[in-house]
Amino acid sequence: MADGERKKLTVKDLEALREKAREATSLREGGARAKVTVHMGTCGIASGARDIMRAVLEEMEAKRPKDVIVTTSGCAGLCSREPMATVEILDKPPVKYVDLTEEKMRRIFDEHVLQGRIVNEYALAVGSETTH
Amino acid sequence: MEELSLHVLDIAQNSILAHAARIVIRVEEDPENDRLTIDIEDDGAGMKEEEVRWALDPFSTSRPGKRVGLGLPLFGEAARSAGGGFEVRSRLGRGTTVRAWFVYSHPDRQPLGRMTDTLLALIASRPDVDLRYEHVRPDGEFILDTSDLKRELGDRPITDPEILSALRRALNAALE
Numbered sequence: 001m002a003d004g005e006r007k008k009l010t011v012k013d014l015e016a017l018r019e020k021a022r023e024a025t026s027l028r029e030g031g032a033r034a035k036v037t038v039h040m041g042t043c044g045i046a047s048g049a050r051d052i053m054r055a056v057l058e059e060m061e062a063k064r065p066k067d068v069i070v071t072t073s074g075c076a077g078l079c080s081r082e083p084m085a086t087v088e089i090l091d092k093p094p095v096k097y098v099d100l101t102e103e104k105m106r107r108i109f110d111e112h113v114l115q116g117r118i119v120n121e122y123a124l125a126v127g128s129e130t131t132h
Numbered sequence: 133m134e135e136l137s138l139h140v141l142d143i144a145q146n147s148i149l150a151h152a153a154r155i156v157i158r159v160e161e162d163p164e165n166d167r168l169t170i171d172i173e174d175d176g177a178g179m180k181e182e183e184v185r186w187a188l189d190p191f192s193t194s195r196p197g198k199r200v201g202l203g204l205p206l207f208g209e210a211a212r213s214a215g216g217g218f219e220v221r222s223r224l225g226r227g228t229t230v231r232a233w234f235v236y237s238h239p240d241r242q243p244l245g246r247m248t249d250t251l252l253a254l255i256a257s258r259p260d261v262d263l264r265y266e267h268v269r270p271d272g273e274f275i276l277d278t279s280d281l282k283r284e285l286g287d288r289p290i291t292d293p294e295i296l297s298a299l300r301r302a303l304n305a306a307l308e
Contacts, residue, residue, distance in 0.1 A: 038257070042203040045142045046133055050246075053253045061293040070291070072257040074149055075201060 033067040041075025135245025150176030214241035
């Protein structure tokens with residue numbers, strides 16, 4: 001902003017920006033086939049979500065898929081089951097995984113994210129998910 | 133949280149939820165004055181005074197469209213337990229700065245912990261947000277600014293696993 005210029009950012013402006021950002025991280029816009037969302041609310045972080053994220057990033061580095069997006073979302077309101085992550089494959093309903101450990105996350109990455117097979121024993125529910 | 137870097141990650145999530153385009157994290161280790169200071173500054177939506185009070189109140193309920201939780205009160209408590217203090221300054225439409233300071237040598241002061249993991253988690257999951265990290269120690273200052281990095285990378289995304297891996301190694305080397 002130039003000196004003397006005051007731009008008041010309205011809530012509407014922010015909503016519009018958020019929608020734009022959301023599109024860019026959507027599967028279609030991002031040109032991706034799969035999206036992994038690690039829940040990064042306070043409860044998640046306290047339970048080990050950062051380690052889950054690190055496991056995902058290490059798998060990304062080891063396997064180098066070209067069509068996978070990794071992102072975070074806020075608290076999902078299910079704090080007793082944290083850490084959690086949601087896997088969304090293009091044109092399929094998202095799957096929420098709960099009570100995660102690094103080991104479980106790596107298995108989910110290999111089987112679900114890369115091979116498209118839901119790991120039912122770690123899944124909570126199949127439903128919708130939004131990143132903020 | 134066992135590490136202060138986990139609090140930093142948590143507070144930075146607030147910034148992301150507030151639609152920040154840029155987050156500045158500053159850590160200052162000053163053992164000579166027995167003080168540790170952590171600042172997390174964003175250019176997001178900011179809050180009105182009453183919203184700041186809501187955010188600091190651990191018993192406040194979340195309202196539709198507003199994000200309140202335990203993160204700020206927990207961080208504040210961590211600072212107070214270590215003989216320090218805590219301050220949230222915010223301006224609606226301009227952004228928020230969270231500042232926590234600690235008595236460096238206090239037995240209850242948590243370690244900074246794995247800041248690299250915190251920074252990588254933020255950079256990898258939110259490539260659209262610019263992150264500047266400044267770490268001041270008696271032996272010098274370390275600065276990482278992802279906006280500079282992105283400019284240098286050009287078309288190559290910062291989320292490229294090879295880039296993230298190199299970044300991890302560089303951060304580990306600098307911050308150990």
